[in-house]
Amino acid sequence: MFVKDIIKVKGTRVITARPDDTITQAATIMKQKEVGAIIITDDKNKLIGILSERDMARAIPDHGDDLPKLQIKELMTSDVVTCHLDDTIDEIMKLMTSGRFRHIPVVEQEKIVGTISIGDVVKSRLAHLEHQTNHMRDFIGGRGY
Numbered sequence: 001m002f003v004k005d006i007i008k009v010k011g012t013r014v015i016t017a018r019p020d021d022t023i024t025q026a027a028t029i030m031k032q033k034e035v036g037a038i039i040i041t042d043d044k045n046k047l048i049g050i051l052s053e054r055d056m057a058r059a060i061p062d063h064g065d066d067l068p069k070l071q072i073k074e075l076m077t078s079d080v081v082t083c084h085l086d087d088t089i090d091e092i093m094k095l096m097t098s099g100r101f102r103h104i105p106v107v108e109q110e111k112i113v114g115t116i117s118i119g120d121v122v123k124s125r126l127a128h129l130e131h132q133t134n135h136m137r138d139f140i141g142g143r144g145y
């Protein structure tokens with residue numbers, strides 16, 4: 001299984017925001033679009049960061065009531081790990097586990113062509129396992145065991 005297999009099913013929709021947008025705007029987008037992270041782009045649509053629900057939750061002890069008014073750039077992660085369409089799902093699982101994050105933008109020739117979340121990875125693994133189980137069942141049935 002490859003990243004491109006997930007993107008084929010899921011599509012190339014990417015939820016983005018700008019670094020100067022506020023945390024309230026980011027939270028509103030996350031709620032409306034039902035995502036746990038948003039990709040931050042500059043005015044040339046270049047990837048410059050990622051902001052997840054976890055960044056906002058962890059900022060509460062330091063910023064308290066001021067949190068909604070902060071700008072995304074104050075909380076986002078700028079050093080974003082990305083992947084390619086031809087990467088395997090196993091590679092993605094390793095990246096997510098070692099980096100302790102649950103979202104990875106898919107980038108081809110500096111263009112963001114999708115995002116992969118841990119939910120997408122789990123879904124694709126389950127589908128793959130189900131496919132293998134059915135295949136084994138058919139095989140055993142066909143052999144008359």
Ligand code: AMP
Nearest residue numbers: 050052054077079080081101102103104
């Ligand atoms: P998440 O598990 O995706 O909610 O993110 C946990 C932390 O990792 C947050 O600080 C995110 O900003 C950061 N993060 C999420 N995705 C990535 C990524 N692909 N590369 C680098 N950091 C990330």
